[in-house]
Amino acid sequence: AQTVTQSQPEMSVQEAETVTLSCTYDTSESNYYLFWYKQPPSRQMILVIRQEAYKQQNATENRFSVNFQKAAKSFSLKISDSQLGDTAMYFCAFMGSARQLTFGSGTQLTVLP
Amino acid sequence: KAGVTQTPRYLIKTRGQQVTLSCSPISGHRSVSWYQQTPGQGLQFLFEYFSETQRNKGNFPGRFSGRQFSNSRSEMNVSTLELGDSALYLCASSLSQGDEQYFGPGTRLTVT
Numbered sequence: 361a362q363t364v365t366q367s368q369p370e371m372s373v374q375e376a377e378t379v380t381l382s383c384t385y386d387t388s389e390s391n392y393y394l395f396w397y398k399q400p401p402s403r404q405m406i407l408v409i410r411q412e413a414y415k416q417q418n419a420t421e422n423r424f425s426v427n428f429q430k431a432a433k434s435f436s437l438k439i440s441d442s443q444l445g446d447t448a449m450y451f452c453a454f455m456g457s458a459r460q461l462t463f464g465s466g467t468q469l470t471v472l473p
Numbered sequence: 474k475a476g477v478t479q480t481p482r483y484l485i486k487t488r489g490q491q492v493t494l495s496c497s498p499i500s501g502h503r504s505v506s507w508y509q510q511t512p513g514q515g516l517q518f519l520f521e522y523f524s525e526t527q528r529n530k531g532n533f534p535g536r537f538s539g540r541q542f543s544n545s546r547s548e549m550n551v552s553t554l555e556l557g558d559s560a561l562y563l564c565a566s567s568l569s570q571g572d573e574q575y576f577g578p579g580t581r582l583t584v585t
Contacts, residue, residue: 395573403578404578404579405563405565405579406576407573407574407576458529459521459570460521460529461506461516461518461574463516
């Protein structure tokens with residue numbers, strides 16, 4: 361079974377600065393997808409970014425980018441120019457051949473003014 | 474394009490009762506997945522439906538069931554409610570199996 365680990369339960373960052381959230385996963389599969397979702401206080405789960413394991417190039421979406429290290433089974437999220445609206449719980453998630461999302465325990469990010 | 478909708482948003486039930494939650498996917502999406510979110514267990518996969526068939530099921534007791542209709546709308550049912558069933562139930566839709574999933578706002582179920 362796949363597992364996803366987020367070792368940072370809470371993090372904070374000053375507005376306009378850069379922060380990196382960590383995620384590691386364990387799988388024996390070679391083809392899979394990785395995701396970062398954010399869940400603000402409204403509890404609406406929002407897709408932030410997606411990475412296909414077969415792609416070596418790291419995914420980027422505006423201020424959000426990932427550092428995908430397949431051999432190390434690491435998938436970190438970098439948020440640049442942090443904004444107050446980035447305050448949320450961030451979940452790392454894995455999808456393999458079972459086609460279901462396995463989530464990490466989440467990292468609560470607080471952006472400080 | 475409208476997002477995933479879930480009804481009701483909030484629900485309070487008594488232990489032993491049953492409950493039905495509804496999910497309408499994004500137009501054109503044919504796959505619907507359900508997740509349970511609790512403070513203790515985090516986010517856990519319940520089941521996935523595609524083309525009116527359950528394709529995948531998580532590790533939940535048989536009290537949890539679901540179905541999908543021809544218009545891709547989905548319902549999940551929980552019978553004989555227990556206090557531990559109190560949770561946020563999230564529905565997610567995708568174009569097809571394995572595609573990126575888009576979540577609804579959730580249904581907050583409280584069992585007393």
